[in-house]
Amino acid sequence: MANNRTLTMIKPDAIEQGNTGAIIQKITNSGFKIIALKLTKLTTEQAAEFYGIHKGKKFYDELIDFMISGPIIAAILEKKNAVDDFRALIGATVDPAEGTIRNLFASSVTQNAVHGSDSDENANIECAFHFNENEIIDY
Numbered sequence: 001m002a003n004n005r006t007l008t009m010i011k012p013d014a015i016e017q018g019n020t021g022a023i024i025q026k027i028t029n030s031g032f033k034i035i036a037l038k039l040t041k042l043t044t045e046q047a048a049e050f051y052g053i054h055k056g057k058k059f060y061d062e063l064i065d066f067m068i069s070g071p072i073i074a075a076i077l078e079k080k081n082a083v084d085d086f087r088a089l090i091g092a093t094v095d096p097a098e099g100t101i102r103n104l105f106a107s108s109v110t111q112n113a114v115h116g117s118d119s120d121e122n123a124n125i126e127c128a129f130h131f132n133e134n135e136i137i138d139y
């Protein structure tokens with residue numbers, strides 16, 4: 001599995017603002033294959049688990065409140081070098097480059113439209129967080 005899968009979430013701000021379709025189109029146009037997809041709403045406990053590494057940081061409470069404020073879309077994306085290529089497509093956390101998904105659709109550093117796994121190890125953990133094996137389609 002390593003190197004060819006990443007986990008994305010389309011965050012509540014992007015769904016609220018009607019940007020879901022444009023974001024998915026950008027993702028698929030960039031060569032990523034969607035092999036699992038779901039609309040869901042994180043509980044406080046789920047958001048705290050997913051972002052546990054950030055507990056104690058000054059943006060943590062704002063991040064958790066934001067991530068439970070509305071539905072998210074979780075997806076597993078497949079592509080060679082998926083993690084790095086997807087991080088390039090979404091742009092940096094702060095000051096994302098022109099034309100990246102965050103540059104086009106983020107409203108702030110916190111409300112930044114999309115998540116992308118930051119390593120193959122975390123991609124595996126995050127894919128398993130959102131999906132059972134039988135929800136992943138091999139095609």
Ligand code: IDP
Nearest residue numbers: 054059063092093109110111112114115116118
């Ligand atoms: P990433 O999503 O680009 O990997 P992380 O550092 O893992 O960035 O942070 C997780 C999320 O927390 C970010 O996507 C963003 O929503 C929020 N966040 C990160 N750093 C800040 C900050 O300095 N201020 C406010 N929100 C932040």
